[in-house]
Amino acid sequence: MSEHVTEHPRFRWLIDHVDGVLDGPRLGATESHLSASCATCESTLVEIRELTGALAAPALASPPAAVMRRAAGLFPSRVVRRVRELVAALVFDQRMQPAMALRATTGSARRILWTVGDLEVVVTMVRRSAANDLSGEILPALDDGDTAVVGEVTLGLVGGASQSAALDDEGAFRFDSLASGTYVLWGGSQGVRFRTPPFVVD
Amino acid sequence: MKTVTRGGLDDAALLARCLAGDGAAWRTLIDRYGALVWAIVHRMGLSSADAEDAFQATWTVALEELSRLRDPERLAAWLGRIARHRALRIRRGYGIARRAHERVAEDAEEAWVPDDELARLETNERVRAALARIGDRCEELLRVLYFESPRPAYGVIAERLDMRIGSIGPTRARCLGKLRDQIGGNTHE
Numbered sequence: 001m002s003e004h005v006t007e008h009p010r011f012r013w014l015i016d017h018v019d020g021v022l023d024g025p026r027l028g029a030t031e032s033h034l035s036a037s038c039a040t041c042e043s044t045l046v047e048i049r050e051l052t053g054a055l056a057a058p059a060l061a062s063p064p065a066a067v068m069r070r071a072a073g074l075f076p077s078r079v080v081r082r083v084r085e086l087v088a089a090l091v092f093d094q095r096m097q098p099a100m101a102l103r104a105t106t107g108s109a110r111r112i113l114w115t116v117g118d119l120e121v122v123v124t125m126v127r128r129s130a131a132n133d134l135s136g137e138i139l140p141a142l143d144d145g146d147t148a149v150v151g152e153v154t155l156g157l158v159g160g161a162s163q164s165a166a167l168d169d170e171g172a173f174r175f176d177s178l179a180s181g182t183y184v185l186w187g188g189s190q191g192v193r194f195r196t197p198p199f200v201v202d
Numbered sequence: 203m204k205t206v207t208r209g210g211l212d213d214a215a216l217l218a219r220c221l222a223g224d225g226a227a228w229r230t231l232i233d234r235y236g237a238l239v240w241a242i243v244h245r246m247g248l249s250s251a252d253a254e255d256a257f258q259a260t261w262t263v264a265l266e267e268l269s270r271l272r273d274p275e276r277l278a279a280w281l282g283r284i285a286r287h288r289a290l291r292i293r294r295g296y297g298i299a300r301r302a303h304e305r306v307a308e309d310a311e312e313a314w315v316p317d318d319e320l321a322r323l324e325t326n327e328r329v330r331a332a333l334a335r336i337g338d339r340c341e342e343l344l345r346v347l348y349f350e351s352p353r354p355a356y357g358v359i360a361e362r363l364d365m366r367i368g369s370i371g372p373t374r375a376r377c378l379g380k381l382r383d384q385i386g387g388n389t390h391e
Contacts, residue, residue: 009378010375011375011378012371012372012374012375013373015375015378016371043223047376047382048331050325050329051329051378051381051385052348052378053326054291054325054326054328054329054330055329055330055344055345055347055348056348056349057326057331059237060237060238060240060241060323060326060327061237061240061241062236062237063236063237063239063240063254063257067240067254067257067258068232068233068236070258071232071236071257071261072225072228072229072232072260073303074228074258074261074262074265075220075228075265085225165318195217
């Protein structure tokens with residue numbers, strides 16, 4: 001059977017090529033094909049090298065058995081999230097420190113930052129003519145793109161009604177057209193329930 | 203009835219079982235990636251006691267955040283980053299301790315697992331985990347071919363595994379193909 005350089009070499013030939021054991025017409029056909037910069041085959045070669053390299057790599061040492069047992073013991077009989085409610089600690093309030101910038105804000109915006117556990121709770125208030133808009137975000141401890149920020153927040157007017165909003169994919173939330181007053185923000189994300197101290201919206 | 207052991211489950215299935223409250227699946231997860239997490243926290247220059255703390259903290263965070271992992275295929279990478287993050291938090295304390303007491307090794311702050319090293323460790327562990335799932339015959343052959351150094355001659359392998367010499371090459375290709383499928387490679391025939 002003749003082998004055409006325009007056809008992809010078989011997977012097995014590429015493995016043999018990586019291992020340096022491909023010979024005869026198959027070697028010639030494979031090298032001719034590869035010399036034409038076939039992206040598919042190049043990608044497969046990378047995968048083969050990655051696979052065989054991983055197989056040949058020395059095994060990592062296992063942790064001591066006691067350490068493994070302790071980690072295994074973390075698992076409850078059913079998955080129950082350990083919920084703690086923590087009072088958020090004020091880190092920054094633009095009203096108190098107007099000269100300090102905390103990320104970019106517009107001139108009329110007031111920015112407040114609290115931390116709670118490993119979370120940051122950021123709120124931005126913008127005054128409109130007769131009302132206020134409040135937006136914010138919950139920033140997770142592990143901001144790696146693979147961990148979704150899931151949760152919700154509730155904004156309550158002290159002595160008045162409350163309203164809730166789910167966090168979006170980026171952990172952001174928004175409440176519009178708020179009357180002036182003293183508010184508390186509470187909610188949960190990343191296994192932590194939090195509550196901010198009262199803050200004034202005006 | 204075919205019984206599927208938890209060790210034979212892929213990461214996505216294992217995660218689903220963990221979230222359903224299966225403690226054995228959680229233990230399998232730790233068995234599968236415990237060495238990866240352990241290697242990373244050790245490479246971050248922690249003392250043995252702190253490495254143990256970082257290891258526990260990694261699994262604590264992982265358990266709390268398991269339901270939020272967007273892509274189960276990225277489990278190993280996700281665990282690796284949690285481990286690095288947790289170890290880094292402990293190591294930052296070293297800097298404070300050193301400034302206060304001058305008792306911590308000088309190179310503690312320089313220890314770091316770079317992204318490419320982290321990726322290599324994760325790939326190695328994912329491949330090893332996948333190897334355990336592709337079937338006894340393939341696992342046996344690939345272990346002989348790639349784990350043993352120097353690699354035994356084909357004649358020795360054929361005798362040991364009761365195979366024809368001529369079938370070793372094709373079987374190896376089929377097994378590497380299965381392995382590649384397990385870790386989500388492309389579809390080169």
